[in-house]
Amino acid sequence: MAPGIPAAMERPHFIGIGGAGMSGIAKILAQRGAKVAGSDAKESATAESLRALGATVHIGHAAAHLADDASCVVVSSAIRADNPELLRAGELGVPVVHRSDALASLMNGLRAIAVAGTHGKTTTTSMLAVALSSLSLGPSYAIGGDLEGPGTNATHGEGNIFVAEADESDRSFQKYDPEVAIVLNVELDHHANYASMDEIYDSFETFVGKIVPGGTLVISADQPGAVELTRRVRDLSDLKVVTYGSAEDADVRVHKVTPRGLTSEVTVLLNGKFLTFTVSVPGAHYAHNAVAALAAGVALGIPAHNLASALGSYTGVKRRLQLKGEAAGVQVID
Numbered sequence: 001m002a003p004g005i006p007a008a009m010e011r012p013h014f015i016g017i018g019g020a021g022m023s024g025i026a027k028i029l030a031q032r033g034a035k036v037a038g039s040d041a042k043e044s045a046t047a048e049s050l051r052a053l054g055a056t057v058h059i060g061h062a063a064a065h066l067a068d069d070a071s072c073v074v075v076s077s078a079i080r081a082d083n084p085e086l087l088r089a090g091e092l093g094v095p096v097v098h099r100s101d102a103l104a105s106l107m108n109g110l111r112a113i114a115v116a117g118t119h120g121k122t123t124t125t126s127m128l129a130v131a132l133s134s135l136s137l138g139p140s141y142a143i144g145g146d147l148e149g150p151g152t153n154a155t156h157g158e159g160n161i162f163v164a165e166a167d168e169s170d171r172s173f174q175k176y177d178p179e180v181a182i183v184l185n186v187e188l189d190h191h192a193n194y195a196s197m198d199e200i201y202d203s204f205e206t207f208v209g210k211i212v213p214g215g216t217l218v219i220s221a222d223q224p225g226a227v228e229l230t231r232r233v234r235d236l237s238d239l240k241v242v243t244y245g246s247a248e249d250a251d252v253r254v255h256k257v258t259p260r261g262l263t264s265e266v267t268v269l270l271n272g273k274f275l276t277f278t279v280s281v282p283g284a285h286y287a288h289n290a291v292a293a294l295a296a297g298v299a300l301g302i303p304a305h306n307l308a309s310a311l312g313s314y315t316g317v318k319r320r321l322q323l324k325g326e327a328a329g330v331q332v333i334d
Contacts, residue, residue, distance in 0.1 A: 005034045006105035008095060011071040014038030015079050015086060017057055018046045021167070022076055024142040024154030025102050030055050031156035038074075039065045039085060049152065063088035072097045077170040100172030103142060107162045107176065110140065113296050114166040114176045116207060117184030118225075120289050123281075124182060125165040127293040131310035132161060135302070139163055161300065166207070169193060174206045180299045181211050182218045182292050186225030197225075204229050213238035216299040218292055221245035244268075244295045245288060252295045257287045262323070262331075266290060270304055277308035280315050290314075 014026050017038030023046045030036040036055040039062075040047055047057045058065040063084040066073065073089040076099045080086075089096055115125040122145045129141035138159030144167075146153050166173035166181070169190040186204055194200050208217055208229070217233065220226035222245035230241060244252040255274065258265040259282065266287045267276045279290045290311050297307040324332045 011035045013070040014074045020144045027154045028156045100175040104175045110162040112178040113180045114178035115182045116166040118187040120184040124289040127314045130314040134310045134313045185223040216240045218295045221247035221250035278312040
């Protein structure tokens with residue numbers, strides 16, 4: 001059974017509770033039995049979904065929204081220092097917890113998979129969450145987008161696996177201690193926090209260095225930034241590195257991607273054997289995301305053929321290649 005409520009998170013107050021990252025943590029805590037409260041700038045479907053889980057959600061920001069008995073205040077890097085609820089927390093002496101620390105505490109005691117990279121994180125994390133759920137493994141997950149099927153970005157599962165999207169934008173992914181980490185790509189982005197590729201590499205090296213002893217790094221063998229990162233971390237002790245991609249020397253080699261309408265048939269060479277499976281979203285990019293998810297699951301000991309079949313149950317995340325409808329033989333994709 002998954003751990004319960006982390007210490008000091010029994011009565012959390014989230015400033016900006018409707019955000020993709022914040023709402024996911026709030027949902028998991030509410031499902032675990034915490035007395036969750038928070039505020040957001042405007043009403044939303046996310047706010048309603050949180051209320052349905054028993055959370056108190058205020059609209060607008062005001063010092064009065066923070067209850068005197070709050071055990072902590074959870075913030076993201078986007079919350080300004082002059083936020084009235086944050087100022088009130090200081091007056092009351094309520095501990096302030098960054099979103100990444102809150103998420104890290106939820107993963108404690110579980111077999112964590114952290115998915116990082118400049119792009120593709122949400123999709124790959126979602127693929128793993130859906131596939132592991134379809135295998136009845138009961139994963140917990142926190143994702144930056146709502147899954148098409150469950151219609152949520154996070155859940156508390158009864159299994160011992162936690163899949164999390166790991167955000168590099170503010171270096172918060174350095175707070176996690178995963179058993180398996182995926183790095184999809186490494187590129188210069190988030191210029192407000194990173195001045196150069198060297199800073200990006202340093203940040204990702206720190207993230208990789210937090211993988212638990214004996215854990216696994218799953219990383220692209222094709223993307224130049226990922227290849228350079230692999231070179232830099234190869235000598236880390238107690239770390240297994242598994243590369244994936246089309247490169248001839250990839251440990252999990254993508255042999256062929258065959259488009260079939262809005263799906264793909266993917267063949268990989270894994271442990272000396274060919275394995276073919278369906279990816280229910282289109283394009284080579286998504287196919288490679290699925291192979292990364294496959295490699296990560298195998299690193300946790302999940303049989304490759306079972307996981308490969310389960311990956312076909314993933315049908316997408318909202319706002320990413322959504323099929324909106326069809327008329328007169330024309331499909332409309334957002």
